Amino acid sequence: MNPVSRDVVLESLQWRYATKKFDPTKLISPADWAVLEQSMILAPSSFGLQPWRFVLVQNPAVRAQLPPLSWGQTQPVDASHYVVFAQRKDLSVADVDRYVERIAEVRAVARETLEGYRGFMLGYQQKAAEQGWVNAWSARQVYIALGQTMAVAALMGIDTCPLEGIEPAKYDELLGLADEGYTALCGLALGYRAGDDKYADLPKVRFATGEVVKTI
Amino acid sequence: MNPVSRDVVLESLQWRYATKKFDPTKLISPADWAVLEQSMILAPSSFGLQPWRFVLVQNPAVRAQLPPLSWGQTQPVDASHYVVFAQRKDLSVADVDRYVERIAEVRAVARETLEGYRGFMLGYQQKAAEQGWVNAWSARQVYIALGQTMAVAALMGIDTCPLEGIEPAKYDELLGLADEGYTALCGLALGYRAGDDKYADLPKVRFATGEVVKTI
Numbered sequence: 001m002n003p004v005s006r007d008v009v010l011e012s013l014q015w016r017y018a019t020k021k022f023d024p025t026k027l028i029s030p031a032d033w034a035v036l037e038q039s040m041i042l043a044p045s046s047f048g049l050q051p052w053r054f055v056l057v058q059n060p061a062v063r064a065q066l067p068p069l070s071w072g073q074t075q076p077v078d079a080s081h082y083v084v085f086a087q088r089k090d091l092s093v094a095d096v097d098r099y100v101e102r103i104a105e106v107r108a109v110a111r112e113t114l115e116g117y118r119g120f121m122l123g124y125q126q127k128a129a130e131q132g133w134v135n136a137w138s139a140r141q142v143y144i145a146l147g148q149t150m151a152v153a154a155l156m157g158i159d160t161c162p163l164e165g166i167e168p169a170k171y172d173e174l175l176g177l178a179d180e181g182y183t184a185l186c187g188l189a190l191g192y193r194a195g196d197d198k199y200a201d202l203p204k205v206r207f208a209t210g211e212v213v214k215t216i
Numbered sequence: 217m218n219p220v221s222r223d224v225v226l227e228s229l230q231w232r233y234a235t236k237k238f239d240p241t242k243l244i245s246p247a248d249w250a251v252l253e254q255s256m257i258l259a260p261s262s263f264g265l266q267p268w269r270f271v272l273v274q275n276p277a278v279r280a281q282l283p284p285l286s287w288g289q290t291q292p293v294d295a296s297h298y299v300v301f302a303q304r305k306d307l308s309v310a311d312v313d314r315y316v317e318r319i320a321e322v323r324a325v326a327r328e329t330l331e332g333y334r335g336f337m338l339g340y341q342q343k344a345a346e347q348g349w350v351n352a353w354s355a356r357q358v359y360i361a362l363g364q365t366m367a368v369a370a371l372m373g374i375d376t377c378p379l380e381g382i383e384p385a386k387y388d389e390l391l392g393l394a395d396e397g398y399t400a401l402c403g404l405a406l407g408y409r410a411g412d413d414k415y416a417d418l419p420k421v422r423f424a425t426g427e428v429v430k431t432i
């Protein structure tokens with residue numbers, strides 16, 4: 001391990017901001033993109049269930065349709081890359097089983113040895129379904145991936161802007177998500193800030209540390 | 217900016233895992249902790265509203281009470297640091313106004329100049345409250361901070377384990393969160409893995425990239 005220095009972390013997180021204006025001529029290199037993609041794929045999730053899908057929208061004709069479905073924001077068109085973070089809808093027994101199969105495959109263990117873990121996950125999934133928070137639970141996992149990806153991008157010197165102001169149902173239809181049992185939660189634009197984005201230099205607004213962090 | 221190299225990012229994210237067994241003798245240095253704290257504080261959130269609180273539990277007597285409220289998991293006691301990620305409950309007009317005041321203060325602008333932005337936020341907050349998803353919305357923001365913090369920790373060579381298996385109501389009572397309008401969502405243990413944590417060397421299980429990332 002080559003740990004990143006404290007100064008680099010702080011500098012990167014201070015440098016990051018929700019980029020309003022991207023430079024459409026500056027593209028993320030394929031090598032950098034591969035790492036950002038891994039930062040989504042490798043994100044932690046509850047039990048490791050990965051109740052998500054990441055839709056990278058590259059087709060310019062599709063991207064052109066996104067601003068009207070995104071409160072008029074133009075980042076989906078201007079940024080180098082635009083990813084829609086979608087969640088699994090109504091995570092079910094079949095999803096748990098698919099994951100169990102994958103564990104058996106990746107770790108080369110017999111499926112039977114995973115019965116205990118499967119039962120543990122199913123107990124939680126069933127409770128979540130019965131109590132009506134299975135979709136809220138999955139959505140939170142997607143936001144872990146969102147947070148990890150924005151942090152990694154900042155550390156790599158790549159700008160991002162999360163877009164929660166989207167019309168999920170229309171995104172789902174345009175991207176074919178609904179038919180496959182997923183629904184859009186938010187978009188993430190990635191690329192490089194325009195030189196004249198006036199938001200870049202505004203002081204970052206955070207509540208006083210003592211109000212946000214409590215020590216007991 | 218000194219961007220972190222692609223190799224370091226990939227190595228760190230592969231190295232990370234949900235640490236089951238921490239070495240209770242290895243403590244995060246105060247200097248490293250200050251950076252991890254900043255990674256929570258500086259996390260992005262919707263409109264920048266920061267609908268969260270981070271409770272660092274240091275008191276050993278309090279920490280000793282957490283495993284029974286955490287499905288018997290011992291990370292709250294064994295890890296160097298244990299933070300409870302809590303969300304603001306029923307985010308209200310007063311919360312938006314508190315944030316507007318803070319913007320005016322930090323950016324040294326007259327409060328009146330922020331009326332447009334205030335109205336924009338209030339429109340969203342009101343819709344969320346009326347449609348019943350204001351708490352789901354705030355919870356997601358907290359998970360952005362969770363994802364960012366786990367990513368930053370990994371890059372700094374610090375282990376983490378998120379704990380969703382907690383009893384929120386009992387956490388709230390123990391930590392005095394309910395009285396202040398917050399509720400616990402999950403815990404995050406931070407520190408250093410024990411040399412004999414058998415989970416450390418298990419291959420990471422992820423679905424095939426083609427199933428998780430779709431390009432359109």
